[in-house]
Amino acid sequence: MTTALFVVSEEGYWGEECVDPLQTLSDAGVDIDVATPSGSKAVVDQRSIDPENVGEETAERVRDVHENDERMKNPIPLANVDSDMYDAVVFPGGHGTEWDVNQDRHARRLLRNTVEGEGGKALVVCHAVGLLAFTRDGDGEFLVEGRDVTGFPNDWEEDIVDEHDCMPDGRKLPYYVEDEVSAAGGNWDAELNAETSVRVDGDLLTARGPESSHDAATTLLEALGVK
Numbered sequence: 001m002t003t004a005l006f007v008v009s010e011e012g013y014w015g016e017e018c019v020d021p022l023q024t025l026s027d028a029g030v031d032i033d034v035a036t037p038s039g040s041k042a043v044v045d046q047r048s049i050d051p052e053n054v055g056e057e058t059a060e061r062v063r064d065v066h067e068n069d070e071r072m073k074n075p076i077p078l079a080n081v082d083s084d085m086y087d088a089v090v091f092p093g094g095h096g097t098e099w100d101v102n103q104d105r106h107a108r109r110l111l112r113n114t115v116e117g118e119g120g121k122a123l124v125v126c127h128a129v130g131l132l133a134f135t136r137d138g139d140g141e142f143l144v145e146g147r148d149v150t151g152f153p154n155d156w157e158e159d160i161v162d163e164h165d166c167m168p169d170g171r172k173l174p175y176y177v178e179d180e181v182s183a184a185g186g187n188w189d190a191e192l193n194a195e196t197s198v199r200v201d202g203d204l205l206t207a208r209g210p211e212s213s214h215d216a217a218t219t220l221l222e223a224l225g226v227k
Contacts, residue, residue: 002226003031004088005081007107008042008072009128012096015048015062016210017125021090022065024217028226032071033086037100037107039077042066045094047168048210078106083113083120087224093126093152093209095167098174102130111135112143115203123205123220125213126152126177132206133180145185147201150208153190154178 004025008018026032036042044066051059066072083089089110091101101107112135114120124131129151132144154176165173182188190208191197196215197208205223207216221227 001029001031002088002224003033003086004090005086005110006032006034006071006090006092007078007101007110008034008036008075008092009094009096009099009101010036010038010040010043011099012043012045012094013048013092014045014094014126014210015066016054016058017094017213018042018092019062019065020213021092021123021125021217021220022069022071024214025090025221028221030088030221030224030226033076034071034074035076035078035081037078037104039075039080041073042075043096045096048094054210078104078110081106081110083110083117086114086120088121088123088220089114090220091122091124091128091131093128095127095173097128098130098177099171101128102134107131108135112137115143121203121205121220121223123207123216124151125207125216126209129206130175130177130180132186133175133177133184142184144181147186147204148199149181149186149188149201149204149206150190150197150199151181151188151206152177152209153192155192156209
């Protein structure tokens, strides 16, 4: 059986970016575990379950999975995870990843081992793409250097934060994903004129944001050879 691990933020994951791939892979028969940095339950970004922001259907779908899915209720501590246990690792996005997942050394290890290992696939979505700016390969170089990637663009970030880079909840955004990933050598193209954006570079898959979540999941299934 094909297996996958979802690494989800305790600081605020974006609902659709986790739930759509989680359900899409599950429906295809993929066996899924969920991990968080400390092993505590993931925290959903409240804006991603606000019907006025995402629509009632998406809000209800995300709330149901967040509250009732046993995998989400009982995550594994990230330090206990071995990449060899999984065929794929998925890093859903959300601004919260900038405060935990993207800075976590175990997340970096997991991403590096998956991309550099034999046969594993890594899907990194939206703000979680910032993890690539902090991950080194086995030779000590940036893992993203020379790779084609997409992710949450500066243009969109500027519509969310204020003039001091503060979020609507008052937290100061520590960095812009596009800036950091580009500085680490990634070939950044968020394809802003396209409805969705998913890039594949070897065993690394990246997706731009919520509206790309489903395309990202189906692209991952294709890469895994799952029908």
